[in-house]
Amino acid sequence: MLILAGLTLGIAAGLFFGDAAAGLDIVGQAFIRLLQMSVLPYMAVALILGFGTLAPSDATTMARRGGLLIVLFWGTGLAAIFALSRAFPAVEHAAFFSTSQLAPSEDDNLLDVFIPSNVFKALAEGRVPAVVLFATLFGVLLIKVEEKQSFIAGLAAIQETLEGISYFIFRLSPIGIFALTASQVGTLEFERLENLEVYLACYAVGAALVGLFILPFLVGRLLGRRYGEVMGVVRGALILGFTSGNSLITLPLIERAVKMLFRDQAAEDSVAFREVGVLIPVAYNLPTIGTLFSLLFILFTGWMYDKPLDLPQYLHLALAGLFNLFSEVEVAMPSLLDFMKLPGDSFQLFLVSDVLTDLFEAGLDVMSIFALTSLYVGALTKSIVPGRARKLQTAVIICLALGATIGVMRIGLSQLIATVHTEKDVLMRLSIASPVEATVSTDPPPGPAAIGSKTEPPGSALRRILGDGVLRVGYNAESLPFAYLNGDGQLVGYDIAMAHSLARSLGVGLRFVPFRYDGIPSDLASGRYDIAMSAVSTTFERLRQMDFSQPYMTLHLALVVPDYQRRHFRTRAEIGRLGPLRIAVLRGSAYVAALRSYLPDATPVEIDDRKSFFEGSVADAMLTTAEQGAAWGLLYPAYTVIVPDPTIGEDFLAYPVARGSPDLLIYLNQWLTMERQREETTSAYDYWILGKEARSTARRWSILHDVLHLDGQVLGNAP
Template sequence: MFKKLLSMTSATQMIVAMFIGFAVGIFFGESVGWLSTIGTGVILLMQMTVLPYIVVSLVGGIGKLKPDTAKLIFSRAGIIMLLLWALGLLLVALMPLSFPFVESASFFSTSIIEPVVEIDYFKLYIPSNPFESMAAGYVPAMVVFSIAMGLALIGMKGDNKTQLLEFMHTCGEMFGRITQGMVKVLPIGIFAMSASAAGTMGVDEFASMQVYLISYFALCLVLTFAVLPWIVASLTPITYWQTIQMSKASLVTAFATGNIFIVLPVIVEECKQVMKKHNTTSEDTDTLIEILVPIAFTFPNIGKLTVILFVYFCSWFNGTPIELLDQLSLSVSGLLALFGSVYVAIPFMLDLVHLPADLFQLFVMSGFITGKFNSITAVMNLFILTLLTAAMFQKNLKCFLPQLIKMTLGVAGSIIITVLVCRLGMGLFIHSPEVTSGVIANMQVADKVPTIVKTQYPQLGKTPTSPIASVDMIKQRGILKVGYIPSNVPFSYYNNAGELVGFDSAMASKLAEDLNVKVEFVPFKKKDLVASLQAGYFDIAMSGLAMDIELMGDLSYTNQVMELNFAIAAPDHMVNQFKTTDSIHTLNNITVAYVEHNNAIQAIKQKFANITFKQISGYQLFFRQKNNQYDALIISAEAGSAWTLFFPSYGITLLENNVRYPVAYAVAPSNQSLLNYVNNWQNLRQVDGHQQQYYNYWMLGQGATNPPPRWSIIRDVLHWVE
C-alpha cells in the first residue's frame, strides 16, 4: 500500500492525502485538531524559496530577451495582457455579488477599536531598499525591482551579462529542485490540515465553503467557455467554436493533470494551425507565437488571478466587507503578488485587508479542487493572448464599434447570467446560520443569590420613601436595593426565561453576595435617577450609566467601571454612510436618535448642521421602530453590538475619532459609606479578575455558547470516548 502511494504522481498523492485527512478528521473529531500545526509548518517550508525565485526568474527571463523581441512583446502583447488582467480582476470583483445574503451579527470585539495600521504604499510598491522589501515580504516591490533589473539587462552585452544570466538560470534550477523536494512533503501538510479542518470545522463553516467553491467554479467556467473565446470571436476572423475546438485537448489535459507547462507546445502548434486556416500566418507570425507562449506563461494569467476571489470570500465569511478603495488596492497588489506563488500571495492579501491569517488553511485545503479549474482558465488565457497578439501583428484585429458592441454585450451577458444563477441557486440551497439573538437571549447570571425583581417603576411623590441606607443598614435589613434600566442591553435586560440578566445585573449579584445579603432590583428612568436615589427607592444604580457632568452635584459616582466607545447604529445598508466625517456631511434629510450624552450631542449638533437630532427614552424605541422615524442612533459600540444580535439587520460603526466615555455606578451624595465600600470592592474585583470575567462574558460573548463537541465516529457512533 505504501509503495503504491509513493509511485503515484504528486497531484494524486495530494488528492489522496486530502481525502484520507477528511476521513481521519471525521473519525477522530476534535482530538486531531492539533494536526493544524504540522500543516502550517509544511506550508511555511513551501514558501521559503518563493521570493528568491521571483527575483531570479523575472531577471533571467526578461534579461535574455532581445531588444526587438522585448519591444514587440511589451508594446503589443503587453497591452493585450494588461487588458485581459483588467477584465479578469473586474470579474473577480463582481463575483462576490453571487454570494448569498447572510444576516448576521456578533458581540463587541476589541479588535474594532484597535488602531488600523495604515498601508505604506510607497514601501509596498517602491523598492527603495530591496533587501528590506524582501525581508518584510513586500511582494509587489520585489516584482518591480526584478522587472527593472531584467529590463536593464536587455540592453547590456558581454560575458558579464552571460555569466549573470547563467547564474540566474542556475539559481532558478536550484530553487526549483528545492520546491520539488518540498512538494514531496506537501501531501503530509495536506493530510494534516484536512484532518484538522474536518475534525474541528462546524457544519455552518462547511456550508460556507460551498459558497466559495460554487462561485469559484462558475467564475472559471464562464471565463474559459464564454468570456475569453467570445472576445476572440468578436475581434478576429476566428469563430467561437473554432476556439473551443482548438483548445479542447489542452483543456482536458490541464484539468486532468493540473499542469499547464506540459501543454505549452500544444498551444503553440494549435495557434499556428488556426492562423493558417484563415490565411493570416507567416514565418514572422509563427516566430512570434513560438516566443510569446513561453514568455506569457511566466506572467500571471487570468486563471491565477481568480484566486483573489478567495480573499473576497474570506471577507464575506468573516462579516467584514472590503471597501471599494481597498478592492482597488487588493486588485493591484494581488496582481503583483501573483508573479510569485499563491502560497505567498494569499497570506499577503489577507494581511493587506486585515483578515485572519488562519483562513489561509481553507485555501490550501480547497486548492487541489480549485487548481484544476484555474488550470483550464489559464490555458484558455494563453490561447486568447496569443491569438489576439498574432491578429494585431497581422493587422487583422477588428476593433471597430460593431465588433466592440458585440464583444461587450456577450461578455456582460455572460457575467450577469452567471452572477444571477449563482446568487439565486445558493440563496435557495445554502441557508444562513442560526439567528444570533438566541445566544444573547439565553445568557444567564452565574452567581445565584436570593433575588427579587420589581417591574413597576416607583412613582415619585406616591411611593413611600425610605431612608438612605449605609452599608451597616443594608446588612441589617439583609437586602441590597439596586436600580436598573430595563431593556438596557447588555447591562440589564430580560432573557428568554424572563430573568433579569446583564453585566451590571451580574455585578450587582456579586456585590450582594459579598455583602451576604439578598438583592432587590428596582426599575428607574434616567430622568428620575437623582430623585429616586434621594427618596431611597434603591441604594445604588447599576445599569451602564454614563458619567454626566450635569448630575455630579446631585449624586455621587463610583470609580469608573469601564470606558465605552461612541458609535453609530444604523440599518446595514446605511452603516458605511456614517464611517467618516466627510461622508456624514454629505447626508441630507437624516434623523439621528440619542438617549443620553446631552453635552456631547450639543457639540455634535454644531459640527453637523445637516443632521436632525432627536432624544428618545430608550434604545429599544430605535431598534423596534416601524415607521422609520430615525435613520441612525448614537450608542456605545459595546451596547450597539449587543443590540444587533437581537436585530441583525442593523450594524454599527465607530465614530471617526474613536471618542470614549466612562460609565460608573451612582449613589446618593450623602451615602459616603456605600460609596467608599463599592469603590474598594470594585478595586478588589478588578484585581482578582471577576470584573474582567463578566466583561468577557457579557460584552465579548466569551463562553456565551457551549457548542457540543464536533460530531465524530469515535465518539458518536462507536462511543469509545466521552
C-alpha cells in the same frame, strides 16, 4: 498520485486524531518556508531573463495579446461571480463590539507596496509587487542592451538552479501536504463558521466549478486537448496551492505544467516558451480569478442586509474591485464595503471566512494563471483550434453548467438558511447562567423629582437588605448589552448578571425596579431601590448627589450613524465638513457635555429612548458608547458604530447608591475586587460585550477519542 495520497491521508489523520494532529503544523509550516525560500528570487530572475531575451517586436506582441487575454479572463471571472450571487438566500447580520473598532484606521501606502526604495529589503520582507516592478523595469531596459549574452547566460544558470531547488523541495510535497491537511482538518473550529454557511457553500461550489471544470474545459476545447490531459499536468500545482493556501509557491510548478502541456510540439526554444517565465509572475501580481472571487463576499453582504445590487452597482463593483484588488484582499475589502455603502462590521465575518476561502482562492489562482498562460502560448504557437461553431458550443456548455449549478445551489441553500443564526439571534438568546430568585417590576418609572431624604438611619442599608432578604436593583431595559429583555422576555445583560452575582454573595433575592437616568438621584434618595445597575456613568454632578462604587468598566464614546455614511464620520475634520448636525443623546445621560466639547456646532437632540433614533429619523447621528452602539447595531444592522479620530472620550461606569450607605458601599467595593480577582468580570465582559458564547472545553471530536475512546494525545498536546 503521491500528492493526492498525502491529501487523502491528511484528511483521514485529521478526522482520526482531532486536536492531537495540531503537532503536525510545524512540519507543514517548515515545508511552506522551504518552498518560499526560492520563489521570490526565482520570480525576479525569471522576469529579468524573460523580458531581457525578447526582441522589441516580441515584447510589443506580448503586451498586446497578453493584455487582451487578461481582460477576457477578468470579464469571465466577474460574469461567473455575479451569476453565482443568484443562488443567495436572504439574511440579516451585524456584529458584536470588538476592540478592533477602537484601533485607528490605517490607509494602505501604495508607494511601499509597489515602489521599492531598497529591492533587497523588499525581497527580505516578501513584498511581491515591489519585486515584480523592479524586475520588470530591469528586464524591459535590458531588451535594448546589446552586449548582454554573458549576463543572460549567467541568469539562465541561476534560473535553472532555482528551478532545481524548487523541484527538489516539491518532491517532499506528499509529506508537507499530509502535515498541512491533517493539522487543518484536526483543529478547524466548525462553530466559528456559524452564520457563514451560505457564503462558504456558494464560494466553495463556485470556485470548484470554475477551477475544476470551466477553466480546464476551456483550455482543453480551445487547444484540442482532453480534459484529463489538462488536469494531469496541473494537478500537482493545484493540490499544493489548495492545501497550503499559498499560490506563490506554485509558480515554478505552473511554468513546468504549461511546458508539459506543449511538450509534443518541441517548442522549448520558441519565443512563446521564453515568455512563459515572464507572463506567469506578471499574471500572479494582477487580480486573478481567484482574487476576484472575494467580490462574492460583497454580493453576499448586500443580500444579507437586504441591499441587493442593481445593474449599475454591479458595474461599479467590477471597476472598483479590479482597482482595489491590486492590493491585498484584506486591505481592499473594507474600502469596497464602504464604496458599496454596505455595513463595515461584516469585515469581521470576512476575516473568519478566510479559514476556508484562502484554500479555494489559492487553488483557483493556480488554475487561473495556468489557463491564462496556456492559452497565450497556444495563441503564439497557433495551437488554438479554429472554428466558430466549436467556440460557440464551448460557451453554451459552460453557461449550461453554470446555470444548472446555480439552480441546484439555490434549492439547497434555501433549505440551509433555516439553520443560520445571526448575531441578533445570539444577543437575544443570551441568559443568566446561575440566577437567584428575582422579581422584575415593569411599572413605568417616575420622572425626576426633587432630591429628598429617606428615613433609614445612616449605616443601616446593608443590615436592612440582609434582614429583608431582598436587594432592590434599579434597571433600564434599553441599556443594551448591560440590561435588556432577551427573546424569552427575561431581564438579562452584563449588569443584570452582576446583580445576580451580588445578590448571591449576600444570600438574598432580587427585586428589579425600572428607572430613568435623570431620575436616579431622587430614586436612591427616596429609597425606591438600593443600587442602580444599568451602565451608569460617573460624572462630577452625580458625584455631588450620590455615592459611587469604584469604576468597574471603561467605555469608549462613539457615534452611531447610518452605515452608508460611515466614511464621513471617521475624523472630527470630516464631521466638521458636513455642516451643522443634529446629534441624539439619551435624556438624562452624561453625554451632552462631551458632545458640546467635541462638536460645539452640533445641536444636541435629547431622546427618551434609543429606539426613537433608529426608527424616527430624529437626528443625523447618536452619541453613545462603542460597546452599547454595537449591541444596538445588532437590532438595527443598517447602522454602524464609529469611533472618530481623535477620540471623543471615555465613560467610566460605576454603581451608585444613596448617600449615607457606607456599609453597603464598603461591601460593594470589596465584592467588585473579589470578582476581578476571580476573573468573573472578564468572563462576563467576554460573554455580554464581545458576544463570546460559552463553549465546551472538551477537545475537538475525533475518531480516536469519541469512537474508539482512546487517548488522543499522540501527535501533540491536545486540550
